[in-house]
Amino acid sequence: MTTTRRVRARRGEGARLREEILRAAEALLDETGTEESLTIRAVAERTGVSTPSVYLHFADKEALVEAVCLRVWDGLGRIFAENSGGDPFLALGRCGRAYARFALDHPVQYRVLMMRPSSSEGVHPAAATCFGHMVGVVSACVETGALRGDPETLALGLWSAVHGCASLFLAQPSFPWPGDREALIDHIVRVAGFGSALHGRLPRRLPPSAELAGELDDLGVRLAARAEPPA
Amino acid sequence: MTTTRRVRARRGEGARLREEILRAAEALLDETGTEESLTIRAVAERTGVSTPSVYLHFADKEALVEAVCLRVWDGLGRIFAENSGGDPFLALGRCGRAYARFALDHPVQYRVLMMRPSSSEGVHPAAATCFGHMVGVVSACVETGALRGDPETLALGLWSAVHGCASLFLAQPSFPWPGDREALIDHIVRVAGFGSALHGRLPRRLPPSAELAGELDDLGVRLAARAEPPA
DNA sequence: ATCGTTAACTTGATGGCGTCAAGCTAAGAC
DNA sequence: GTCTTAGCTTGACGCCATCAAGTTAACGAT
Numbered sequence: 257m258t259t260t261r262r263v264r265a266r267r268g269e270g271a272r273l274r275e276e277i278l279r280a281a282e283a284l285l286d287e288t289g290t291e292e293s294l295t296i297r298a299v300a301e302r303t304g305v306s307t308p309s310v311y312l313h314f315a316d317k318e319a320l321v322e323a324v325c326l327r328v329w330d331g332l333g334r335i336f337a338e339n340s341g342g343d344p345f346l347a348l349g350r351c352g353r354a355y356a357r358f359a360l361d362h363p364v365q366y367r368v369l370m371m372r373p374s375s376s377e378g379v380h381p382a383a384a385t386c387f388g389h390m391v392g393v394v395s396a397c398v399e400t401g402a403l404r405g406d407p408e409t410l411a412l413g414l415w416s417a418v419h420g421c422a423s424l425f426l427a428q429p430s431f432p433w434p435g436d437r438e439a440l441i442d443h444i445v446r447v448a449g450f451g452s453a454l455h456g457r458l459p460r461r462l463p464p465s466a467e468l469a470g471e472l473d474d475l476g477v478r479l480a481a482r483a484e485p486p487a
Numbered sequence: 488m489t490t491t492r493r494v495r496a497r498r499g500e501g502a503r504l505r506e507e508i509l510r511a512a513e514a515l516l517d518e519t520g521t522e523e524s525l526t527i528r529a530v531a532e533r534t535g536v537s538t539p540s541v542y543l544h545f546a547d548k549e550a551l552v553e554a555v556c557l558r559v560w561d562g563l564g565r566i567f568a569e570n571s572g573g574d575p576f577l578a579l580g581r582c583g584r585a586y587a588r589f590a591l592d593h594p595v596q597y598r599v600l601m602m603r604p605s606s607s608e609g610v611h612p613a614a615a616t617c618f619g620h621m622v623g624v625v626s627a628c629v630e631t632g633a634l635r636g637d638p639e640t641l642a643l644g645l646w647s648a649v650h651g652c653a654s655l656f657l658a659q660p661s662f663p664w665p666g667d668r669e670a671l672i673d674h675i676v677r678v679a680g681f682g683s684a685l686h687g688r689l690p691r692r693l694p695p696s697a698e699l700a701g702e703l704d705d706l707g708v709r710l711a712a713r714a715e716p717p718a
Numbered sequence: 719a720t721c722g723t724t725a726a727c728t729t730g731a732t733g734g735c736g737t738c739a740a741g742c743t744a745a746g747a748c
Numbered sequence: 749g750t751c752t753t754a755g756c757t758t759g760a761c762g763c764c765a766t767c768a769a770g771t772t773a774a775c776g777a778t
Contacts, residue, residue, distance in 0.1 A: 537727065
């Protein structure tokens with residue numbers, strides 16, 4: 257039945273089992289790639305321990321699954337840190353794209369933590385983490401003076417857009433997405449990020465005239481000229 | 488055990504049971520408000536039929552749940568139709584907001600169909616429906632000449648933004664959302680929709696100067712003047 | 719009027735799941 | 749060597765999805 261019986265932990269080292277359970281669950285997730293394989297029984301057997309022993313360290317299955325998925329979440333902080341240097345607006349684009357890539361790299365974890373009603377009461381730490389990073393990268397842009405508005409509201413807009421894109425990728429994998437997903441993410445981040453610069457100035461409708469396009473082109477040229485002066 | 492035994496359907500009317508099962512499941516969902524209550528056994532008992540009878544009309548539990556959730560999906564078409572008249576840009580805003588409201592009005596159905604990996608092969612009909620509506624409303628804007636770009640790409644951007652916002656609401660209900668959710672949705676739709684008008688013209692970064700804000704203000708004033716000429 | 723066919727449904731069972739109550743066992747202080 | 753208790757196991761319960769085989773009743777044919 258059980259593969260190899262584990263040696264009992266020494267006194268005071270009971271918490272060691274928690275780590276072993278988490279590692280076993282993580283391995284199980286990596287191998288099967290699906291959340292359904294994370295059964296208490298399978299995890300216990302893989303750890304070399306009886307099934308109810310899992311409950312010594314996790315209140316219920318949900319708590320175990322959540323803990324497993326949270327293990328990868330620190331990576332997000334590192335990713336944002338690595339992409340936050342330099343020009344704030346370039347950083348905004350990099351972070352948005354990196355966020356989407358993070359979601360696609362950890363599909364199960366992202367799904368469990370961000371695409372399901374949070375079981376626990378109060379703000380889910382995973383959501384708080386995401387939002388916090390978003391606010392940070394947006395705030396840097398606001399501080400330049402080129403982006404106006406409440407950083408938190410702007411961050412929510414960016415978060416919505418990039419989460420929406422990533423979660424649609426994960427939930428509808430067989431949708432005929434454009435070949436270049438990176439380009440689509442780039443477009444979305446750009447629109448959500450820089451489009452926010454127009455927040456509060458956008459009319460409720462646009463004039464139904466092609467002249468507008470020319471006007472916007474002018475703006476784009478002027479912006480570009482300032483943004484990337486000739487080397 | 489069983490509440491009231493159902494009268495057996497007449498020959499040739501076997502498919503009637505399918506409808507009754509769907510109705511029972513729907514009622515169960517409405518009453519409990521959670522997907523977990525949708526067990527084959529509960530649905531069968533409520534229908535007044537034995538458990539395996541459900542399998543005469545649904546391949547497995549997943550198929551039943553999906554069918555139940557799809558029942559509400561036609562409402563989306565009606566909503567888009569009702570909000571599509573008049574000025575295309577005003578319609579874009581109305582449809583985006585209505586889409587988010589639809590998701591919040593049918594949380595379980597939206598979650599099952601749009602926030603989970605699609606079980607079936609190929610494009611999920613629910614996703615196709617959503618995308619189709621988005622393309623329709625965006626296309627109308629593109630045809631005015633004021634919005635440039637590939638309608639499908641633009642629609643994906645809008646879809647991502649509004650789906651992202653709605654799905655975050657559903658998945659993180661205890662997040663400290665701003666009091667006025669409608670306003671946030673409005674902001675997101677506006678940015679995603681009109682921000683798209685700038686697609687391809689937005690530089691990778693913005694000049695780190697407050698002068699930009701004035702320039703954007705000018706644009707906003709000119710746009711507003713054209714968009715809403717004095718009555 | 720009744721027989722045979724078969725559509726419509728039931729019975730009973732299998733194996734897996736999360737979870738709990740109670741018991742066992744060995745590590746380590748005395 | 750004895751006692752305590754942290755660390756873990758045994759065995760069970762109830763629920764679940766699903767299947768194989770059986771039963772019942774509608775209805776065309778005779």
